[in-house]
Every structure is written in structure tokens, then in C-alpha cells.
Amino acid sequence: MLKKLLKKISLLLPLILLYILFISPNHVFADYVDNIKIPYDGYVPPDGYIAPGVRTPNFYQNGDISDMTMGRFSNTQYNISYPYGGPSENVMYSNFSLTLNNSAPQYNSIMDKDNNNIISQSFSYNVGTPNVKAGAANRYIEFRVKASPDLEQDISSITIKPNYSSPTSPDSIIEHKYENLVGSTVGNWNPSLNSGGSFYDNDPNHGKVFISNSYLGFGFGGSANITIHLKKPEEGKMAKFMNSNSKIYTYSASNTLYPDVDPKIDSSIRAYHPVYEALRIFTPKELNRNNNYNHQILEDEMKDPYIKKIKDEYNKLFHHIPNKFPKPKFTQDQINDYINRITKERDDGINIITNEAHAMEKSGNYDNSIFNDFENTADDTIKKMDGENLEPIPKNLIQIKSVPDLDFGNRFIPDTDKKYNLIKPTEVSIRDVNYPTWNLNLSIGKLTSKDGNPLNASYTMNNTEYRTNESMPYYSYNNNSKDINDTINIHKDPYDKDNVRMNLPYSTLPGDYNGVATWNLSYTPTNSGGDSGGSSSGDSGGSSNDYQQGYKDGQNTGVADANGNMNYNDKGSGNQSYNQGYKAGYSKSYNARKSYNQGYADGQAKGQSDGSSAGNLGVPSGWHYDDSGGNNGNLEYSKGYKAGYSNGYSNGYNNGYNSSSNSSSSGY
Incomplete structure (x- = not known):
């Protein structure tokens, strides 16, 4: 009776851990995650020997998630755990429960030393599994990131840096096995361990996917720091506000790459490292908490640069006054009148932009059309200031x-x-x-x-x-x-x-x-x-x-x-x-x-x-x-x-x- 009770508790424990994980305020992934365990498929090698913990599942052919693309993306978050090491499932499940940790995405905007121009804008976060101490397995870990179409146009690049790699490189057999395993899922990218790149997923939106992996060898752990770099104004595209459909998808997978089943293998070498794939989806609830992202985009990308544009033109005109309106051809009264006119036009333009931005922030209804309003206001203000002139003092x-x-x-x-x-x-x-x-x-x-x-x-x-x-x-x-x-x-x-x-x-x-x-x-x-x-x-x-x-x-x-x-x-x-x-x-x-x-x-x-x-x-x-x-x-x-x-x-x-x-x- 005691033995059965302990078994029930051990089976419930992973569920309790997952429940705590996804409602904890320290984790920001959406609440619902589809948890799937793939059963042992009954494969037995021709010689009948099944060495524990050394088989490499080809999970990329799995079809349990009905809306999954070839690139392994879905509209549903999931954890898929795979058994390996023979018909006894507890070899896998009793030693590992999939726990995918992450930090909240942070929006960063870096200005130059004069605080006038944006150098970079990005989202950054960390995702992966905690260290799992187990036997050797020739393991690798892989991360793939893509954005919904409305955000993809605003992304310049994505950097994925795995936090651990094996001190030794994989040999040609391991490398070849990885290429065969993932080749059909990564489009035009050339599969290779310890590398990164991008490819286009074969989903209906043909979204661009950024990919990076790391060969862990006999090591432990498996997480990555991910930075999503947004486009800057000089790149021809300014980041836009997020809407309710904005999403960032993060896929993580780990598998063994043990080369062959060897009847003479030491039975103490067991590949207890986790074999899994998982998908997490960031929504505006995580990316744009309290409209912080939209507020930053409005202030840093739009309001402040257009106000600076107006001020720069005003300063240029003011600096040229001595050459443009020399004395005594022009009187100080005339010059003062000119300064008053361009100053009023500068202030009027800045006030229009500032008031419109504050009104949008107060309402919470962020609309991309405001970008055109700011641009038109700045252009009209500059046109008015440039059009101001003085008539020289008449002869009499x-x-x-x-x-x-x-x-x-x-x-x-x-x-x-x-x-x-x-x-x-x-x-x-x-x-x-x-x-x-x-x-x-x-x-x-x-x-x-x-x-x-x-x-x-x-x-x-x-x-x-x-x-x-x-x-x-x-x-x-x-x-x-x-x-x-x-x-x-x-x-x-x-x-x-x-x-x-x-x-x-x-x-x-x-x-x-x-x-x-x-x-x-x-x-x-x-x-x-x-x-x-x-x-x-x-x-x-x-x-x-x-x-x-x-x-x-x-x-x-x-x-x-x-x-x-x-x-x-x-x-x-x-x-x-x-x-x-x-x-x-x-x-x-x-x-x-x-x-x-x-x-x-x-x-x-x-x-x-x-x-x-x-x-x-x-x-x-x-x-x-x-x-x-x-x-x-x-x-x-x-x-x-x-x-x-x-x-x-x-x-x-x-x-x-x-x-x-x-x-x-x-x-x-």
C-alpha cells in the first residue's frame, strides 16, 4: 500500500511543479500549456538488445500538435517529453520533469552620449531548462525565435546566445546525425551544430525564423539569452505600437545524438539528460505591460525625435541670423521681431506634438497614425520657420x-x-x-x-x-x-x-x-x-x-x-x-x-x-x-x-x- 501511494505521489509531483510554475508571478508565459508525453514506440534493434538511455528519438516527425508547422511552431504553447532508453518509461519520466524557465522580456532603449539619438532598441529575455545532472548523452540544445507578422517588419535581427557548450567539438558522426535529424525542418538554412542563422518557416505567413544551437556533449544545463533588436529610424523603418495580435514565439528543444546502439556499451552510461521540445508564446500582456513598450516607442521613437528635428532647425536659423540679417542693413528691432516669430512657431509645433502624445497616453489607445501626424507637424513647423524673412531697411x-x-x-x-x-x-x-x-x-x-x-x-x-x-x-x-x-x-x-x-x-x-x-x-x-x-x-x-x-x-x-x-x-x-x-x-x-x-x-x-x-x-x-x-x-x-x-x-x-x-x- 505504501509503495502504491508513493508511486501516485511521484506521478502527481510533476503536475504540481508545472502548476506552480505557470501561475507564479515570476514567470510570464501565458497560463495554458499543452503537456504531452510521447509513449515508447516499441522499437527493438535487430539483435534484440536495448541499451538503457542511448536512443535518439526523431521527434520532428511527431504530429500530436495539430496546428504545428514544419518549423515546430504552433498557436498553442506546449511541452512534449520523449522517452528514451528502452521500454521502461520510468527511465525517462522518473528522472526528469520538463521545467522551462524564463525571465520577463525587458524593453531597452539606448541613447548616444548627447542623449539626442537612439543607438539601439531591443527586447531581451532568458529561457531554458535548469541544469540537469545525469549521465553522458552527446546532447545538444536548440532555440528558435519568430515574431507575428505585425512585429516581424520592425525587427532588425535576433541574437540567441546559448549559455553553455561542450569544451570539445562534435565529431563528424554526431554532426551528420544532427544534420539528418533537423534538415527537413529548417528550410534554406544549412544545419550545423554550434551555429546560428535564419530560415523561413513553411507556415501560411512564411515567417522568418532565427535559430541557434549549442552542442553540450556530456555537459549539463541548457538555456539561452535572447535579444530581439528593433529597427532604428535610419534603417528606414520605425518600430510600431503593439496590438492585441502581437506575439513572439520561442521554441526550445533538446535531444541526444548518441551515434549507435552498441551491445557492448557500458550499461552505466545512461542518457538521462532530458529529451523534449517546448514552445512558449509572449503576448502583449508580457511584452507591453501597462503599455510600457508603447509608451517608450511613442516617447523615444516618435515624440522626442520630431521635437528634436524642430529644435535643430530653429537653432540653425538662430545661428545664421548675424550673416543673414547683418546690421545696420537690418535693425535690432527687426531682428527681435524675426526671433519672436520663429520662436513662437517652434513652440507651437512642439506643443502640438506634446499635447497629442499626452492625449494618446492618457487614453491608452495607441494608434500608429499618430506617427504621420508628428511628421506632418514637424515638417509644417520647419516650413513656417524657414519661410520667415525680413525686408532690408528702405532707403527712406x-x-x-x-x-x-x-x-x-x-x-x-x-x-x-x-x-x-x-x-x-x-x-x-x-x-x-x-x-x-x-x-x-x-x-x-x-x-x-x-x-x-x-x-x-x-x-x-x-x-x-x-x-x-x-x-x-x-x-x-x-x-x-x-x-x-x-x-x-x-x-x-x-x-x-x-x-x-x-x-x-x-x-x-x-x-x-x-x-x-x-x-x-x-x-x-x-x-x-x-x-x-x-x-x-x-x-x-x-x-x-x-x-x-x-x-x-x-x-x-x-x-x-x-x-x-x-x-x-x-x-x-x-x-x-x-x-x-x-x-x-x-x-x-x-x-x-x-x-x-x-x-x-x-x-x-x-x-x-x-x-x-x-x-x-x-x-x-x-x-x-x-x-x-x-x-x-x-x-x-x-x-x-x-x-x-x-x-x-x-x-x-x-x-x-x-x-x-x-x-x-x-x-x-
Whole structure:
């Protein structure tokens, strides 16, 4: 009874081992494997002697798997174990249970040292049997790998490296026996031990099979490292996404190659090495876990290379700017505009590719059509960037680049006629190429309220009064230089006498008044045939033009320094005339701006306080500014402080009073 029980346990053990093997998370082959044991075929040599463990089964003629091709591939995973060594099956089965181990396929992508280009992409895994210690058998082990048609087109090559081979080569008898055994199954490949190659299987898809074997002799073990190399872009084919039909088939077989049955053979030499063939099939569940493979293909092969393509073209264009758009033929403003345009087109193209890739990754629906989308986006982006250009500076050019809004602020209805300054400085920018003289004029059209009431206002500039729509001389330019290529920025503070003021009569109705201001340039171009008005050459002290330019630059810098609370610095960086003009312009604008800012802050605070406490009494009659802080012993400072205080008090009081019942707004 005990003997029978042990026999049952020994028969169940291989099944238990296989069950544990194929559900273990450390093994990734599909769950179902067709396990087949081939019975002893009853062969007895003519002399009647059957030596244990020395017969070589020709298992390539087996037909137990109905859909098996001549190359031994099938749509079903299988283990086929063969007896050898005589009629007693336990010679084989009691000493060996087929266990085919493997590692999970790993996708690898290797970049070059600059991390810009893909050097190689591959899947790698290990498959085979553990070491089986048994007697001599002249054994070999063989591996065959093929891919489903959708993956085969993306494979460059497959490397199969068996992990063990005999230190001695097989003799001619063993070699010949192997050739006869496998010759009919390997198509156009020339069978040979310790070699590898490829052939086309005779299945309906005529798939390419990669093959490698190793002569083990009297050794043990039998596994191989397998690497599937994917095509790179320069090989003309990029790897594609896997679909539900993607598969990699791995076939492994081992057999004895004992040359002949010899009645005199030592009975202790038993070929207990396993004789088997097995097939395993990798599916997307193993090859593309959590879409990792598809993600890598999308990022490494598609998104990143096309983004790099766009960036490379952008960098090339940027590098060529000095040669393509030399100064002074092209201005820095033009070049900056060109850079902004190609930068925007670069960023737009990259964002389209990146967003489309992220959307696909989020959905999990990987579609090969995205490759064409990326390519088209990259090509269109590059075409747009390449198409950007600049026109050389014309021989003569003058244009208004920018003008300010004219805002006279919120004002109280006056009980007498009043003059009001603008509430903020004005900046006008003129582009000038070879126009030595020009005049900028300003006219202000009719202002009307939202209710349609006209504002009966006039304007003052340089102590001259102008009516609505009458042209006012805002700025005159005169430069005797031959070659003019400049942007002239005209800055005026609200209290400057050459800036516009509004004259508002006491009869003004409350309202929010708006209208249109018109800026007009009148000009004369430089005579291209010769000198158009002299130059400053030979005058070591400079010319009046130098003084004028220095004065203008000093004004602009003085205002900027005052607004930024910078220390006073009236040092110019030109010739004597330029520096004199710079100092005069800086001194006037710096002091005036500082005093105006201080006056505005003081006036606004006082007005806010007075307005908040006024209640419903309205605006106090005869209100005035307190200029006690504005003398400072300097006329310009006092003038600027008073102007700032007046504007600040008016706006502060209006905000504090928080009522519009007795106020009106007139401005542009």
C-alpha cells in the first residue's frame, strides 16, 4: 500500500511543479500549456538488445500538435517529453520533469552620449531548462525565435546566445546525425551544430525564423539569452505600437545524438539528460505591460525625435541670423521681431506634438497614425520657420511707431474757466531712416459724453491756444547727419509748457467725455545724391545737433531715474556739446519729475482726507493746494510740485468724496 501511494505521489509531483510554475508571478508565459508525453514506440534493434538511455528519438516527425508547422511552431504553447532508453518509461519520466524557465522580456532603449539619438532598441529575455545532472548523452540544445507578422517588419535581427557548450567539438558522426535529424525542418538554412542563422518557416505567413544551437556533449544545463533588436529610424523603418495580435514565439528543444546502439556499451552510461521540445508564446500582456513598450516607442521613437528635428532647425536659423540679417542693413528691432516669430512657431509645433502624445497616453489607445501626424507637424513647423524673412531697411523711411492715450483725468466742475494738465507723461515713438527734418503735429477732435453732449473745450501748447481739430506743433526734428537710422522717443511731462493742456469753461456739463486725437507727420527725406545739410566732422567740441541729442537723452534718463528713485547722475558719455546738453536735459527732467511725484503723492493724500470728511457738503469753495513742501529754493522743483499736488489732490478728493453727483470727467 505504501509503495502504491508513493508511486501516485511521484506521478502527481510533476503536475504540481508545472502548476506552480505557470501561475507564479515570476514567470510570464501565458497560463495554458499543452503537456504531452510521447509513449515508447516499441522499437527493438535487430539483435534484440536495448541499451538503457542511448536512443535518439526523431521527434520532428511527431504530429500530436495539430496546428504545428514544419518549423515546430504552433498557436498553442506546449511541452512534449520523449522517452528514451528502452521500454521502461520510468527511465525517462522518473528522472526528469520538463521545467522551462524564463525571465520577463525587458524593453531597452539606448541613447548616444548627447542623449539626442537612439543607438539601439531591443527586447531581451532568458529561457531554458535548469541544469540537469545525469549521465553522458552527446546532447545538444536548440532555440528558435519568430515574431507575428505585425512585429516581424520592425525587427532588425535576433541574437540567441546559448549559455553553455561542450569544451570539445562534435565529431563528424554526431554532426551528420544532427544534420539528418533537423534538415527537413529548417528550410534554406544549412544545419550545423554550434551555429546560428535564419530560415523561413513553411507556415501560411512564411515567417522568418532565427535559430541557434549549442552542442553540450556530456555537459549539463541548457538555456539561452535572447535579444530581439528593433529597427532604428535610419534603417528606414520605425518600430510600431503593439496590438492585441502581437506575439513572439520561442521554441526550445533538446535531444541526444548518441551515434549507435552498441551491445557492448557500458550499461552505466545512461542518457538521462532530458529529451523534449517546448514552445512558449509572449503576448502583449508580457511584452507591453501597462503599455510600457508603447509608451517608450511613442516617447523615444516618435515624440522626442520630431521635437528634436524642430529644435535643430530653429537653432540653425538662430545661428545664421548675424550673416543673414547683418546690421545696420537690418535693425535690432527687426531682428527681435524675426526671433519672436520663429520662436513662437517652434513652440507651437512642439506643443502640438506634446499635447497629442499626452492625449494618446492618457487614453491608452495607441494608434500608429499618430506617427504621420508628428511628421506632418514637424515638417509644417520647419516650413513656417524657414519661410520667415525680413525686408532690408528702405532707403527712406519715417513712421509713427506708437502714440499715447491723452487722459485729462477726473475733474471737478469749475466755477471759473480752468486749465488742466494731462494726468500722466506722454511718450511718442518715431522710426526715422534718412529723414533729417520733420514735424509732428497733434489735433484733438470733438469730445462728446455718453449722453451726446459736446465738450466746449480748447487746448493750449507753448502758451498758444488751439481750437478743436486745429493742428498743434507737438515736436520738430532737425538732424544734419547724412545717415540717419534711429528711433526717436519723445517724452513730455504733464506740466511741460510744450505739452497739451485742456481749457475747460465753467459752464461744462457733468459727463464722461471721449474723442479722437490725430497725430500727423510732415517730413523731408535726405537727398541721396550728396550732403543734405552739413555734418559735425572736424568740430572737436561737437555741434548743435550733438547738444540737442544729449539734451533729449538726458531728459529721458532723468525721468527714468526719478521714477525709479535712482540717485542723481547727470554725467553724459559723448563729446563736449553732447554732455552739456545731456546735463541740462537731465537736470530739468529729474528735478521736475521728482517734485511732480512728491507733489502728486502729497496732494492725493490730502485730497483723500478732505474728500472723505466732506459729507454731502460738496466740494469746499476756494479749495487750494498747500505748497509748503514745494518751495525748496528751486523754481523748477516748486513748479513741478505744484502741478503734481494739484492733480493728486483732485484725484484724491474725488476718490475720498465717493460721489459723482457734482463731478464730471473730461478726457481722452
